[in-house]
Amino acid sequence: DTEVTQTPKHLVMGMTNKKSLKCEQHMGHRAMYWYKQKAKKPPELMFVYSYEKLSINESVPSRFSPECPNSSLLNLHLHALQPEDSALYLCASSQALGGGETQYFGPGTRLLVL
Amino acid sequence: GQNIDQPTEMTATEGAIVQINCTYQTSGFNGLFWYQQHAGEAPTFLSYNVLDGLEEKGRFSSFLSRSKGYSYLLLKELQMKDSASYLCAQTDSWGKLQFGAGTQVVVTP
Numbered sequence: 426d427t428e429v430t431q432t433p434k435h436l437v438m439g440m441t442n443k444k445s446l447k448c449e450q451h452m453g454h455r456a457m458y459w460y461k462q463k464a465k466k467p468p469e470l471m472f473v474y475s476y477e478k479l480s481i482n483e484s485v486p487s488r489f490s491p492e493c494p495n496s497s498l499l500n501l502h503l504h505a506l507q508p509e510d511s512a513l514y515l516c517a518s519s520q521a522l523g524g525g526e527t528q529y530f531g532p533g534t535r536l537l538v539l
Numbered sequence: 540g541q542n543i544d545q546p547t548e549m550t551a552t553e554g555a556i557v558q559i560n561c562t563y564q565t566s567g568f569n570g571l572f573w574y575q576q577h578a579g580e581a582p583t584f585l586s587y588n589v590l591d592g593l594e595e596k597g598r599f600s601s602f603l604s605r606s607k608g609y610s611y612l613l614l615k616e617l618q619m620k621d622s623a624s625y626l627c628a629q630t631d632s633w634g635k636l637q638f639g640a641g642t643q644v645v646v647t648p
């Protein structure tokens with residue numbers, strides 16, 4: 426089983442709203458990732474968690490706030506977003522953090538900021 | 540940053556073979572992944588190469604030459620469902636994936 430689930434599938438929010446994206450995996454993976462993907466562009470890494478601790482933050486604006494409450498769950502809290510933040514947000518997980526580890530992606534949350 | 544180059548688009552007919560080339564910078568290299576992504580869907584893992592040579596998985600094969608900073612993905616016996624974007628991605632020792640822009644493969648009847 427290589428399933429990563431994400432909710433919601435679609436989200437529309439205003440610039441003053443606060444919302445959260447959720448990601449879950451039950452593969453026992455200890456590394457989890459958030460990516461942002463704009464149309465016709467490749468995914469761009471935002472954050473990496475390893476053993477529930479933030480390992481990498483790719484200089485993401487503070488209006489995006491990640492959280493890893495336990496080894497199976499990863500959240501991305503959104504506040505005061507801009508229209509240019511509209512994108513597909515992908516969660517991924519891998520067994521551990523390291524160069525040879527395959528990342529498995531969830532289906533994504535398509536976010537529209539109005 | 541790391542430059543990963545792959546063609547923007549390739550077109551081939553059903554049953555044919557297509558080879559997607561990818562070049563990358565060799566500094567900090569720790570492996571090369573290929574992912575398939577259908578429009579509006581998540582990337583799905585196809586292959587991983589860290590040593591030189593060819594890895595074969597059914598209709599898909601991937602090749603790596605570390606000294607040349609070069610990889611290719613070979614798709615054989617093309618099917619309509621293979622129409623998708625194919626992403627080449629280099630990984631470093633941390634496991635950070637740096638994706639190429641993707642190659643859109645169009646399979647025609």
